[in-house]
Amino acid sequence: MNANTPNLPGLLRFDDVDIGRTQTIVHTVTEAEVDAFGRLSGDLNPLHMENAFAERSPFGRRVVHGLLTAALVSAAHTELTGPGFAYVGQELRFLGPVYIGDTVTINVCVVEKKPAKHILVMDTTVRNQQGRVVLSGLSALKELRFDNAVVARPAAA
Numbered sequence: 001m002n003a004n005t006p007n008l009p010g011l012l013r014f015d016d017v018d019i020g021r022t023q024t025i026v027h028t029v030t031e032a033e034v035d036a037f038g039r040l041s042g043d044l045n046p047l048h049m050e051n052a053f054a055e056r057s058p059f060g061r062r063v064v065h066g067l068l069t070a071a072l073v074s075a076a077h078t079e080l081t082g083p084g085f086a087y088v089g090q091e092l093r094f095l096g097p098v099y100i101g102d103t104v105t106i107n108v109c110v111v112e113k114k115p116a117k118h119i120l121v122m123d124t125t126v127r128n129q130q131g132r133v134v135l136s137g138l139s140a141l142k143e144l145r146f147d148n149a150v151v152a153r154p155a156a157a
Contacts, residue, residue, distance in 0.1 A: 009113065010031065013084060014113070014120070018110065023080035023108050024073060024118075025076045034062065034100055054118045063097045064097075066092070069092065069104065071091075072104065073124050077105070080122075089138075090138075090139045091137040091139070095133050103130050104129075106125075106126050107124075111138075119140050122138065
């Protein structure tokens with residue numbers, strides 16, 4: 001650990017994360033999550049928010065916000081690295097719709113390490129319950145440098 005690294009048990013550092021390290025999470029998207037995401041983000045597109053409108057669309061029903069699906073990728077990142085990294089880049093390809101009630105499997109895998117900047121590059125894939133890829137891309141996480149202040153994890157609620 002360097003002088004700027006807090007002494008937190010279990011805190012992963014750049015050198016602790018190997019190429020090939022993978023994290024997978026599975027999540028079923030609920031109507032309440034889509035409604036909350038729409039309100040929080042301000043994306044109230046009726047394709048996401050209104051049954052009557054979405055039923056007349058080419059999708060035939062409400063579609064989950066693409067960025068809600070991408071937010072689940074962020075959750076997988078945090079599970080993979082813990083709190084010692086920040087999300088600094090994302091390339092996304094939305095390849096198919098996610099619907100309310102779909103169960104998606106999010107997989108992130110470290111495919112490159114950039115030592116000069118302490119950046120991890122991850123391959124990102126999200127599949128629906130039929131195994132179809134609905135989102136893919138690359139993401140980047142940067143190791144955080146902490147000041148010399150004591151850094152503590154928040155207490156469990």
